[in-house]
Amino acid sequence: MSERAIRAARALPGPLSRRRFLAGASAALLAGPALAQSGATDVDVAIVGGGAAGIAAARRIAGSGHSYVLLEAGPRLGGRARTVEALGMEVDLGCGLLPRDFHPLLAAADAAGVAVTDLSNGPRLYVEGREAKESDYDHFLAALGQARRDIRAAADAGKDVAVATVMPKPEPGSRSGPWEATAADMLGPLGCGRGLNTLSTLDLALRTPPAGNATSPVGVGAMLQTLGAWLNLQTDAPVTQITHGGRVHALRVEGQRGLIRARAIILAVPAPVIAAGAIKFNPALPRRLAQAFDDCPAGALEQVAFLLPGNPLRLEADERILPRAGKVPALLRGRVNGTDLHILTFGDGPAREIAAKGKEAGLRLARAFLGEAFALAPETVTEVACSAWTADPLIRGAMAAARPGKGAQRRLFEDPVQTRIFLAGEYTSTDSWGSLAGAWESGEVAAAKALALLGDGPS
Numbered sequence: 001m002s003e004r005a006i007r008a009a010r011a012l013p014g015p016l017s018r019r020r021f022l023a024g025a026s027a028a029l030l031a032g033p034a035l036a037q038s039g040a041t042d043v044d045v046a047i048v049g050g051g052a053a054g055i056a057a058a059r060r061i062a063g064s065g066h067s068y069v070l071l072e073a074g075p076r077l078g079g080r081a082r083t084v085e086a087l088g089m090e091v092d093l094g095c096g097l098l099p100r101d102f103h104p105l106l107a108a109a110d111a112a113g114v115a116v117t118d119l120s121n122g123p124r125l126y127v128e129g130r131e132a133k134e135s136d137y138d139h140f141l142a143a144l145g146q147a148r149r150d151i152r153a154a155a156d157a158g159k160d161v162a163v164a165t166v167m168p169k170p171e172p173g174s175r176s177g178p179w180e181a182t183a184a185d186m187l188g189p190l191g192c193g194r195g196l197n198t199l200s201t202l203d204l205a206l207r208t209p210p211a212g213n214a215t216s217p218v219g220v221g222a223m224l225q226t227l228g229a230w231l232n233l234q235t236d237a238p239v240t241q242i243t244h245g246g247r248v249h250a251l252r253v254e255g256q257r258g259l260i261r262a263r264a265i266i267l268a269v270p271a272p273v274i275a276a277g278a279i280k281f282n283p284a285l286p287r288r289l290a291q292a293f294d295d296c297p298a299g300a301l302e303q304v305a306f307l308l309p310g311n312p313l314r315l316e317a318d319e320r321i322l323p324r325a326g327k328v329p330a331l332l333r334g335r336v337n338g339t340d341l342h343i344l345t346f347g348d349g350p351a352r353e354i355a356a357k358g359k360e361a362g363l364r365l366a367r368a369f370l371g372e373a374f375a376l377a378p379e380t381v382t383e384v385a386c387s388a389w390t391a392d393p394l395i396r397g398a399m400a401a402a403r404p405g406k407g408a409q410r411r412l413f414e415d416p417v418q419t420r421i422f423l424a425g426e427y428t429s430t431d432s433w434g435s436l437a438g439a440w441e442s443g444e445v446a447a448a449k450a451l452a453l454l455g456d457g458p459s
Contacts, residue, residue: 042261043067045450046251048239048279049268051079052105052436053424055228056443057266057450059108062231064451069260070231071253073238073394077228079270080395081436083219086385089341091305092219093387095436096333096343099210102437104444109216114223119213123322123331125182129374132324136179143168144183151187155205155407162404163187163204164196181325189347190331192434193299193398202407203296208431215318217337220436238394241280242267244418264450267417268424268443272298272396281418288412295406296427298390298397300351304362305385307340313374323373330369344369351398355390362386399434400427420453422446 047058050072058070076082081095098105100118109116125132125140132140146168154166168180187204188196216223234253241252242265251260269279275293284290315321317338322331331345344366346354353361362384370376389395402409413428424446425439432438 041258043069044262044454045264045266045447046071046249046260046262047266047268048242048251049079049270049425050074050077050228050233050235051268051270051425052081052224052439053426053443053446054079054266054268055224055231056104056440057268057424057447058228058231058233058443060444060447061266061450064447066451066454068232070228070233071237071239071251071260072233072235073269075235076225077233077235078221078224079439080389080398081221081224082387083221083225084385086305087307087341087383089339090219090222091341091385092215092221092336092343093303093305093385094221094389096220096336097213097215097436098220099435099437100212100214101210102440105437105440106214108227109223112223112226114216114218114226116214116216116223117318119215119318119320121212123320126321126323126373136324140179140182143180144186147180147183147187151201152205154201160200160202160405160407162197163199163201166201167196178324182322182329185325185329185347186322186331189329189349189351190301190345191347192401193301193347193351194297194401195348198403200402200404200407203402203410203433204407206407206410206430207433210435210437239279241282242421243282244420249418249420263420264453265421266424266443266446266450267421268446270298270395270397270425271296271400271413271427273394276396278393283418285417289415289417292406292409292412293400295409296400296402298400299347300349300355300390301345301347301398302351302354302362302389303387304344304346304354304366306342306344306366306381306383308334308342308380309340311335311340312376312380321373323369326372328365328369328372330365332369332373347398352390354386355388358388359384359386401434416449416453422449 044066045061045068047054047070050070054070055077061068083090083092106116125136150166151163167184184196188194192199238254239251240254243250248261248263249265271293313334315334317335319334321334333343346365350365366381366384367378390397410430413423416422424442426433426435428442429438
């Protein structure tokens with residue numbers, strides 16, 4: 001965001017919040033030169049998808065001076081990072097974390113005047129409502145470290161098998177057994193939204209965990225909206241068909257009579273949306289690429305937000321809690337921004353149930369988790385707000401992860417499609433897939449490829 005936009009946001013009444021950032025950005029930049037292109041049907045670059053990847057790509061193209069348009073199928077930017085009004089406050093239902101060592105995104109947030117705060121390293125472990133002993137931390141870290149070493153060893157040996165087959169097997173009666181199950185939950189259902197028997201060792205071995213996490217007090221979804229507020233954007237503009245036309249491609253947008261013609265396209269929609277055929281291609285996608293999308297299905301991760309007044313769990317602000325594996329595995333982010341807000345992340349089967357049944361399932365699972373992990377009475381939680389990414393036709397799930405034996409397929413997403421289409425999104429990154437950093441970086445990479453293709457300067 002420009003300095004003019006930041007001043008406009010701060011000039012509005014009230015505390016410096018998500019609403020003021022977005023309102024200030026809109027007020028300051030409505031007359032900007034990029035928006036003069038909004039009625040154009042011919043552009044140098046069309047960016048399809050307004051998540052982190054699409055925003056990063058559009059910012060890079062805008063800075064080059066080329067004409068462009070960012071087409072978002074939904075009513076807002078952010079993709080799977082979404083800050084919504086729920087439970088009487090602003091809630092991140094989706095991606096609420098970003099790697100604190102990913103400087104491009106941190107620099108963009110700083111330039112826009114959006115605060116970013118560091119979070120503590122790793123979750124606190126709990127056993128039967130109390131923080132785990134030091135020996136329990138040792139067991140968990142040893143189990144997690146051994147699992148990662150075994151996964152890498154299998155991949156290095158060329159064994160792209162199911163992760164579950166190489167995981168350490170707990171010895172009967174071993175005290176580390178429950179922590180090995182907890183580590184499996186972190187790597188599989190809570191880390192990828194899928195069971196370890198469905199995940200490729202090669203794909204998981206290449207993934208690099210972030211060195212640490214950060215967040216934004218205004219919400220990560222709101223932060224992304226702010227970073228894209230000045231772009232030449234069309235919302236509620238789902239692209240239904242992309243037609244190859246030689247030196248230009250034509251995009252058909254639902255509800256619009258004319259076509260948008262572009263010399264290059266950055267396709268930054270979620271992988272499962274492409275796999276489902278929501279966008280038609282003429283000619284069809286290459287068979288190898290279509291198969292790669294099928295071989296990297298999306299997992300299921302859903303979030304349940306609720307209030308716990310009075311801090312009955314005695315947590316510090318923004319603490320993340322991981323109870324020892326039980327019947328209802330979940331990861332808790334407590335006292336978000338120091339408030340009464342708490343957010344649970346569920347994966348795989350429970351997440352699919354939440355997406356299908358909504359608040360009813362979310363409330364039941366939250367109560368079950370809190371009862372098992374902290375012995376809280378069910379009536380402690382009376383209302384919840386839930387995400388529904390798995391059921392959302394514009395999202396269709398969490399991150400895409402390769403099936404066993406298909407880990408090498410992800411590299412196919414790096415290649416241009418029909419010469420002028422460049423894929424972007426977390427799924428295109430071989431080492432940062434499933435992360436906000438991977439999505440943002442992929443957008444910048446796709447934009448660089450598009451600009452290299454254009455080569456002759458702005459049209």
